[in-house]
Amino acid sequence: MENLCYVNYPWWIVLLSNLVSLSIYIIGAYIFLNLGLIFTILYLLYCFILEIRLLKEGCVNCYYYGKVCGFGKGKLSALFFKRGDPSRFSQHEISWKDMIPDMMVFIFPIIGGTVLLIYDFSWITLFLMVVLVILSLAGNALVRGLLTCSRCKQRELGCPAEKLFQEK
Numbered sequence: 067m068e069n070l071c072y073v074n075y076p077w078w079i080v081l082l083s084n085l086v087s088l089s090i091y092i093i094g095a096y097i098f099l100n101l102g103l104i105f106t107i108l109y110l111l112y113c114f115i116l117e118i119r120l121l122k123e124g125c126v127n128c129y130y131y132g133k134v135c136g137f138g139k140g141k142l143s144a145l146f147f148k149r150g151d152p153s154r155f156s157q158h159e160i161s162w163k164d165m166i167p168d169m170m171v172f173i174f175p176i177i178g179g180t181v182l183l184i185y186d187f188s189w190i191t192l193f194l195m196v197v198l199v200i201l202s203l204a205g206n207a208l209v210r211g212l213l214t215c216s217r218c219k220q221r222e223l224g225c226p227a228e229k230l231f232q233e234k
Contacts, residue, residue, distance in 0.1 A: 070217065071219040071222060072136075072218075073219065074133050074134040075134050075214070075217070077134070079213045079214065080134060080135075080136065080137060082213065083136050083137050083213060086201055086206060086209050087137075089205075090172060090201050090205075093175065093198045093201070094113075094171065094174065094175035094198065095109055095110055096194060097182070097191060097194055097195070097198070098175060100182050101181070101182065105178065109174060109175070112170075112171070112174070116168065121139055121142060121147060122146075125142075125147075126143055126147045126149060127151055127152055127153075127158075128140060128152070129155070129219045129223055130219070131149055131150070131152075132144040132149070135214075135218075136213060136215070136217070136218065152223075155220065156220075156224025156226070159229070160226045160227065160230055161230065162230070172199065172202035175195070179191050179192075179194070179195040179198075215227075
C-alpha cells in the first residue's frame with residue numbers, strides 16, 4: 067500500500083510538530099536560565115539562527131515552499147524569502163557532520179545541565195534533562211516517522227535527510 071502525501075498538511079500536525087520543537091527550546095532555555103541570563107539569550111539566539119538558516123537555505127528550495135509543510139515552514143519561508151530552485155533540494159547531500167549544529171540544540175543544555183548537577187544537584191534539572199533527551203530523540207523520531215516525513219511529497223521527489231537516515 068502506497069502512502070498518500072499531503073499537498074498541505076493538516077494544522078494539527080503542524081501544531082504538534084512545532085510543539086515538540088518549541089518544548090525542546092523552552093526546556094533548554096530554562097536549564098540555561100539557571101546558569102545565567104546571558105547563556106539563555108545565547109542559546110535562544112542559536113536556535114533562532116538555525117531556524118532562519120533552515121528557512122533561507124532549505125525551505126526556499128522545497129516542494130512545500132508557499133505551502134503548509136509538516137512544520138508550517140513552507141508558508142513561513144515564503145513570507146520572508148524568494149523562491150529558490152526546487153532541483154537544488156533533492157540534489158543537496160548532507161552527512162552526519164552537517165547534522166551537528168541541529169544536534170547541539172539539545173546537547174548544549176545537557177552539558178549545561180550536567181554542570182548544574184555537579185555544582186548544585188537538583189531533581190528538577192535532572193528531570194528536565196531526561197525530558198529533553200526523550201523529546202529530542204524519541205519525540206522527533208515519532209513526529210518525523212509517523213506524522214511528517216511519511217506523508218511528505220518532497221520525500222518522494224528526493225530528500226537528502228531521508229537518504230542520510232536510510233543509509234545502512
